[in-house]
Every structure is written in C-alpha cells, then in structure tokens.
Amino acid sequence: MEKYTIAVIDGDGIGPEVVSATLKVLTAVGKKFGHKFSFKHVLMGGCAIDATGVPLPKKTVSACKRSNAVLLGAVGGPKWDKLPGHLRPEAGLLGIRAALGLYANIRPAVLYPSLAAACPLRPDIAEKGIDLIVVRELTGGMYFGKRGLKEGKFGAEAWDTEKYNVMEIQRICKIGFETARARRKKLTSIDKANVLESSRLWRKTVHEMAADYPDVVLEDMLVDNAAMQLVKNPAQFDVIVTSNMFGDILSDEASMVTGSIGLLASSSLGEKNPGLFEPIHGSAPDIAGQDKANPIATILSAAMLLLSLKLDKEANAVENAVKAVLSETAYRTGDIASTGHTVVGCVKMGNLIQERIKI
Numbered sequence: 001m002e003k004y005t006i007a008v009i010d011g012d013g014i015g016p017e018v019v020s021a022t023l024k025v026l027t028a029v030g031k032k033f034g035h036k037f038s039f040k041h042v043l044m045g046g047c048a049i050d051a052t053g054v055p056l057p058k059k060t061v062s063a064c065k066r067s068n069a070v071l072l073g074a075v076g077g078p079k080w081d082k083l084p085g086h087l088r089p090e091a092g093l094l095g096i097r098a099a100l101g102l103y104a105n106i107r108p109a110v111l112y113p114s115l116a117a118a119c120p121l122r123p124d125i126a127e128k129g130i131d132l133i134v135v136r137e138l139t140g141g142m143y144f145g146k147r148g149l150k151e152g153k154f155g156a157e158a159w160d161t162e163k164y165n166v167m168e169i170q171r172i173c174k175i176g177f178e179t180a181r182a183r184r185k186k187l188t189s190i191d192k193a194n195v196l197e198s199s200r201l202w203r204k205t206v207h208e209m210a211a212d213y214p215d216v217v218l219e220d221m222l223v224d225n226a227a228m229q230l231v232k233n234p235a236q237f238d239v240i241v242t243s244n245m246f247g248d249i250l251s252d253e254a255s256m257v258t259g260s261i262g263l264l265a266s267s268s269l270g271e272k273n274p275g276l277f278e279p280i281h282g283s284a285p286d287i288a289g290q291d292k293a294n295p296i297a298t299i300l301s302a303a304m305l306l307l308s309l310k311l312d313k314e315a316n317a318v319e320n321a322v323k324a325v326l327s328e329t330a331y332r333t334g335d336i337a338s339t340g341h342t343v344v345g346c347v348k349m350g351n352l353i354q355e356r357i358k359i
C-alpha cells in the first residue's frame, strides 16, 4: 500500500467545509485504489492569527515541506480585515507560496455541457465551448513588489510596485508553452505592454522564447482586451500565460463564464517543494457556516493533487465522479442551480461525489 502525507490547510470561512467534503473524496479514492492518505491539519490565515498571533506559523511551513502535497481551503474574512497588511490572513497565503517557491499557478476553466444553464453567456457563445487554462505567475509582480504608505502633500499616499525579471518571466512562460504544446498549441500572452515597462519586458522575453516552440502559435493580447474577449469569445483561448495580478483577475472572470467560482480548481507548483492545491475562490464569509458552499472546486483541486503524485487513474476517477454527478443527477449547490434542479448543500454534494468514486 502506497502512503502519502497531505498537509491540509482548512483555513477560514467556507475553507473547512469544502476541505472536509474533499477529504472524504480522497479517502474514498484511497480505499478504492489501495493507497493510504494521511492528513496532517495545519493552521494558516485567520484561524492561525487567533491561535498563534501570526497568519503563517513556522510549524505550518515545515509540515508543508515535509508532505507530499498541500491541500488548501481558503483564508480570510472580515474579522481580520483591520489588521496591518503583514498580519492579515492573506499574508499567510503569499507567505506559503513564497516559502515553497510556488511560482506557477495553473487554473483550468472548462464549461461542462451539464452546466450550460449556469453559464451567464449568450447560448450561441457558450455553445462554442470553453476549455482554457490560465497559467499565472505567482511569486512576483505587484503582490510581492515594494509597497508603502506615507503622508504626502495631498494627504496619505500609497504605492505598490510591479517588477519582473527575465528569469521570472522565462520560467512561467516555459510552463505556458509546454502546457499549450500538450493541448491545442495556442498560447496567448496577456500584458499591458502599451503602458507598462514590466509588460514590455514580458512581451520581449516571451517572443524570444517562441523560437524554441515552433509548433505553438503565440499571440499577444492587452489585458483590457482580454477581459472583454473572455466574455465575447472564450472559445478562442487555449492557454493563457500572464502576470500575478492579471492572472488573479482574469481567472476569476474565466471562472464565472464557466458557471461559478465554486467550480474552478488550481495547482501551484515550484521546483523543489510539494505543490499546493486550492480552489480559486476565497473564504466566502457571506455563506460560511451555512452548508451552502460548492465543494467542486476543491474536489477538482484534489484531482490535480493526485496528478502531481502521478496517480493519473485516481485523478480521472475524481473528475469522472464530478462529471457523473453533474450529468446524471439534478442535484446542484445553489451557485450552479437553475430550473428543475434540487439544491443541496456542501456536505451532500461532497457525499454524492464520494459515493460515485466507490462505484
């Protein structure tokens, strides 16, 4: 029996709810395929602040480093919003990405035929299909650049710096090219090169790399146009590669055109440490504690986790279980329900998927 240790960061808000549903699914996978998944629960975010005074305790970082993979729910919430930036729950998130060197965030966005009714786009646009991957740079750019706040001539002034070097651009664009090469061979590099110097370096670098990938069609798109094109014609996209902030914003948009933010999974990968797998949504304080959260994004993140452990059959079983529940039953969480559906909570949706794994 193969043994795997998964560091589990339940987090805040709906984090513990979606994680609990996902751990049941992973346990069912273990039983079916003969693996032992040991879950090591660790603190990060608001719950870590409450228990230890800091959003990312050292113990959490070392437990994550010792694991085979990290599963994260979500962190944050209004309770901690007034704390200074470096002590907020989100500092834990940035901290763990930096500590594990997770520079590549992979966010697939797929519109399942069974969820066509949840897609807010016109049917003629949705019918063309949505099947894209956002490759987002995760440890550079404005979220990690120099920032400040001081009193100025006209009152308080604040700044954040967008900064990228060639190495950071090359390593993320390499993942973009390689991901596109394994798919429909189209890479859209999204920047703001008409205004930003950092984007001009990004564009120059990605074009210099294109010679190594003659089978991949590379196109540039300005981020404002990309925001529009994702709504106008999302079928045109195969793989998108972009900076930390642009990727953060555009992947939320990509999630909504596929039905709900509660559906989108992600993996964050580096070179030396285990990967981190998390839904792209936040802690959703508005629905926390009400059994209303959609666990599918976290469950599909667990499928990505299994892939990272080279457990391809097991990952397929999870994806197929999600697809089967959506296509063969009328059960939906509230965020993806429409006429004729039976609304279920996070627990029930998790159980339905888990039961499918056993079949």
Ligand SMILES: NC(=O)c1ccc[n+]([C@@H]2O[C@H](COP(=O)([O-])OP(=O)(O)OC[C@H]3O[C@@H](n4cnc5c(N)ncnc54)[C@H](O)[C@@H]3O)[C@@H](O)[C@H]2O)c1
Binding pocket: 014, 018, 073, 074, 075, 076, 077, 078, 090, 093, 261, 262, 263, 278, 279, 280, 281, 282, 283, 284, 285, 286, 287, 292, 293, 294, 295, 297, 335
């Ligand atoms: N990776 C993370 O941990 C992460 C990511 C984004 C935001 N946050 C934090 O989460 C908190 C709330 O942020 P927000 O409200 O801007 O974003 P959010 O993603 O938490 O919620 C946005 C909207 O989507 C809904 N939603 C989110 N996930 C859902 C799910 N699984 N099922 C059904 N509906 C879902 C919420 O109810 C809300 O209406 C903030 O503190 C923010 O900093 C954390």
